[in-house]
Amino acid sequence: MDLRFTPEELAFRDEVRTFFHENLPESIRTKLVEGKKLAKDDIVTWQRILNKKGWAVANWPVEWGGTGWTPVQQYIFQEELQLTPAPQPLGFGVTMVGPVMIAFGSETQKKHFLPRIANLEDWWCQGFSEPGSGSDLASLRTAAKRDGDHYIVNGQKTWTTLAQHADWIFCLVRTDPQAKKQEGISFLLIDMKTPGITVRPIITIEGGHEVNEVFFDDVNVPVENLVGQENKGWDYAKYLLGRERTGIARVGLSKERIRRIKELAALERDGERPLIEDERFREKLAAVEVELKALEMTQLRVVAAERHRTDNRPDPASSILKIKGSEIQQATTELLMEVVGPYALPYQPEREDDDRWNEPPIGPEWAGPIAPTYFNWRKTTIYGGTNEIQKNIVAKAILGL
Ligand SMILES: Cc1cc2nc3c(=O)[nH]c(=O)nc-3n(C[C@H](O)[C@H](O)[C@H](O)COP(=O)(O)OP(=O)(O)OC[C@H]3O[C@@H](n4cnc5c(N)ncnc54)[C@H](O)[C@@H]3O)c2cc1C
Structure with a gap:
């Protein structure tokens, strides 16, 4: 190859x-x-x-x-x-709901929504996870009951990324509570301005507002907003989730972080010699770079194999990319914490956007975002299917266990 x-x-x-x-x-x-x-x-x-x-x-x-x-x-x-x-x-439109509409949506949905997704006229968010239904997504309970030409939606979604900006949400909802759990789920497009929808922020460990809870209280959704067939939503979700994992390795992003680590580690620190001159630090940096090179090779092997795939299904190796890619992303944030040293301590979330944090930064200007980034990036091993779940996929689909 x-x-x-x-x-x-x-x-x-x-x-x-x-x-x-x-x-x-x-x-x-x-x-x-x-x-x-x-x-x-x-x-x-x-x-x-x-x-x-x-x-x-x-x-x-x-x-x-x-x-x-x-x-x-x-x-x-x-x-x-x-x-x-x-x-x-924006992935929610471009890599998630857009491809699902193209594969399974009605002509009306495609003609209306697809150009708006491309030009980001509509900001989409993803309403899959619920309290108690994350890894075990098929157990979701948000209900959509048919009432004439509408569904009435009741329930709650959680961890909904950037829902505070969203015009639309694509949701998995339960349309047949009697059926086997995967067989009673539908894929519904919901206008966020519909009465009965409440968005509540979840403030994450670094103090940022990125994720939300979304509540649905007797929300009326026209039947034409159903994607594909009723009770087939699980198939469409599997199609979407397979696409979410590809590209998740983010090799380029980790390369850029390593460039930044080297740039900052070369700076003098309060009269001390630059960290890059510390042999132990250089060893740790080199170890991450070697792992990243190996990840890049794996990524290229998956991409090269895709040239010959005809079935449009995600390569199970994309789970390996997710596991290793997210671990390396976290390792780069750990190295940045070493670079910033004691200035990581007085961490000032959202200083640049918020009047309460208008005091001058403690330490150099570049130090400010490093600790919040370190905390925020704990998420990478959770979202898009946790790393434990990816390991289960590798065990089954690649190792045949
Ligand atoms: C920052 C962030 C953004 C997110 N954005 C969105 C979004 O926009 N839309 C959306 O729908 N969801 C979103 N999610 C939700 C995400 O998909 C879920 O958090 C994830 O699927 C895990 O589900 P859970 O949180 O319910 O944890 P759980 O499923 O309860 O898992 C808890 C722990 O148990 C482990 N575990 C669970 N089952 C198994 C098993 N079978 N074998 C081994 N270990 C297991 C997990 O790996 C984890 O460590 C987001 C999450 C985060 C953190």
């Missing part, structure tokens, strides 16, 4: 790289380099720039605005986004 890029692929990489460098607003790039949070506007602005170029929904079929790129080109595009670094197009 040849894991090297062809001359055409290298030329494509240069084209993508040049476009990103010439068109990404510097203020957005700086926020990402420094580990600061992006505002909704930053994400919308960049996705619209990509959409104008025809690259916002690169993974979709050409008839719906996709690029027709090969899996290798898709991979290069993702890697360059992460290396720049630039924001990803």
Whole structure:
């Protein structure tokens, strides 16, 4: 298996790289380099720039605005986004509900929603998990009862990422409580402005507001917002979750973090020699870089194998990418904590967005986001299917246990 890029692929990489460098607003790039949070506007602005170029929904079929790129080109595009670094197009629309609509939605749904997803006119969020139904997702209880040409939805979703910005939510709901649990679930599109929906923030360990609880109280949803067939939602969710795992290795993002670690570790610290001169630190950094190289090779093997796949099902090896990729992402945040040293202690969440934190930072300006990032990135081994669940998949689908 040849894991090297062809001359055409290298030329494509240069084209993508040049476009990103010439068109990404510097203020957005700086926020990402420094580990600061992006505002909704930053994400919308960049996705619209990509959409104008025809690259916002690169993974979709050409008839719906996709690029027709090969899996290798898709991979290069993702890697360059992460290396720049630039924001990803909003995944809830572009890699989740969009592909589900394309595969299973009605013509009306496709014509209305797909162009709006591409241009980020509608911000989507994902309403799958519920209290008690995360890994065991099929046990979900949010109910949708048919009443004429509407469903009446009652229940609760949780961990709903960025629901505070959302115009729409795609939900798994129980439409047949008598059926076997996987067979009584439907996939419903719900307008977040519908009366009866309440969004409550969950403040995470670093003090940020990224996830929410969403409550549904007699929410009326028109029947035409059902995707595909009633009680077939589990099949559509499996299709979606398989796509969520690919790209989760985020090799480019970890490479960019390592670049940043080296840059910051080379700085003098209060008259002490730079940390990069410490042999023990360099050993730890090298160990993470070796792991990352191995992950990159695995990622390239999966991408190369995708050239020959015809079944449109995710490669179970994507679970390995999720496990290793998330562990390495966490390891880079641990190295950054070593770099920042004692300045990690007075951590000041959301200092830049919030008047209460307008005092000058303690320590250098760059130190501020490092501890919040470290805490926030504990999530990577949980979302998108926990690492324990991915290990179960590897055991069954790859090792045959
Ligand atoms: C930051 C963040 C953002 C998220 N965003 C969204 C979102 O936008 N939309 C959405 O729908 N969901 C979202 N989630 C939810 C996420 O998908 C769930 O948290 C995840 O699936 C785990 O479910 P749970 O939290 O209920 O934990 P549980 O399933 O209760 O798991 C608890 C622990 O038990 C372990 N465990 C459970 N079952 C097994 C098993 N069979 N074998 C071995 N170990 C097991 C788990 O690995 C975990 O360590 C998000 C989560 C986080 C942390």
